[in-house]
Amino acid sequence: MSNPQTFQIQEISAHPGTVPGQGTQREEEVCKYIDVTTCIGCKACEVACVEWNDHPFRETTFDDTYQTMPSTEWNYYNLIKFVEHERDGNLMWLMRKDQCMHCEDPGCLRACPADGAIIKYQNGIVDFQQDNCIGCGYCISGCPFDIPKFNPRTKKVFKCTLCSDRVGQGLEPACIKACPTGCLHFGTKDDMVQIARRRATQLQTESGFANAGVYDPQSVGGTHVIYVLHDITQPELYGGLPSNPTIPASYTVWKWLAKPTGLLMAGLGLLAVFFHRVTVGPKVPQPEPEPVITQHPDEVEAAREEKP
């Protein structure tokens, strides 16, 4: 969790009002670029992440692979997924650094019902504010990448912050700093996309990976973590990277259209019964105590004027 003052906030989860100061600063969108083809699986980024975030070294799970554990955890934001893949009869070892993708259209933020628990900065970083988190876990179901993780002890959800605390001070994220092969880059989104495209072209023309490409899924408006993959047509190969990540419509359509409509109808219902009482009036047990006299307001006025 970083200091929200560090950046200009662009979006706040479940926030009914405007975002204070939105658009007052020029901020460049940042991006992490991961060249999967030059990753050697050394896990220096995993260690750097744990160290920078001051997480305890947790128990790992051995499942007959080189992977540290099956998936990222609430105190393990960064995990290299190791996949043994066969290509043209040869073993191909796919190693993809898995972490929060920092979507331009973040499903976690769409799903979150707690005001200010998830914020998105103008530079593209999506950050959880655990002080405001209520631990409902909706963000987990909103995320197409299975990234937010629940801490059962504190009942808060955690994920990669893109080292927003470091970035705010002009430093690159810890994983970038630790990478020995230069497969991790950090900079503005425009620059990173350009470098990634150049690398993809190089892989296509010089290394025989005709399907090499940049993974920057537009179904979530693009991401602030992009990959270069050997085979962009099969992102699922790389430890389950979705080819078409989507946010459930219940967090987009239902939440922003049907929910206010439901509230409006509830409010109108309250008004309706109130004015029903005022106009139609109550149903009293019969016979009513005294005969009821119904008079038109004009008659009442006329009757009053007749008297001296």
Place this chain on the structure above:
Amino acid sequence: MSSSVERFDEKARREFSRYRQTVVHRGELLRHPVYTRVLHWCVAISFILSLLSGFAIYSPWLYRWLTPLFGGGPTARLLHPWFGLFFDFFFLFQFLNWFAPMHWTRADSRWLRTVKAYVTNKEALAPEDTGFFNGGQKLYFWTIAGCAVFFLITGILMWFDNVVNRWVVAVSYVVHDLAALAMLAGFIIHIYEGTAAQPGTFQAMTNGTVTREWAWTHHPAWYAEVTGHDPREDLEQARRRQETEHQTREPSSP
């Protein structure tokens, strides 16, 4: 309902009525025994708590208003499923208790067709075949019963979201919301009908008794059943009595 369930319900009623009886004053009719009343208010309290804590999470516009009632967002989130479980638990007993009188009959279908006259107060008296519960009350009961099932299933799926697919949670979320809106609509009408719209109704759930006038006005068939009198005849008698009283008190001026 199977006989073992009926026996269970019978036993629950009997056990409970050992503790407290209802006082019925002269001229009143017993409508709800103490067991029903206690259940009703347990359901009501747990429902209101569920409603408030749930609507805190339902909409960003209510979040800052309603979460302070429960000590903040995290506690509202923590308590909501338990309020819901209590609601379902108590309603289960009320469901068994009221299963028989809530049976839908032809009279209820007829009642529903005349609902417009009911709402606009065109007719001061309920149709003569209106029994212990009218069609609207039964409709509300069955709405709650249906919603309670939906609440329970979708609520548990969202509570244990770590064991189910994320799409299951996303769908449950919408179903849970829709059930809540349906319940809220019924709840608003229910409270209105039970208080401001029909004087003399609220005491049925506090003292447990209603006046004879109330009974022959709103539930004539039930009145006939418990008193053995014709509701319309008794009403006419009361009217005549009132008129004579009126005349003796205020002799007509020359």
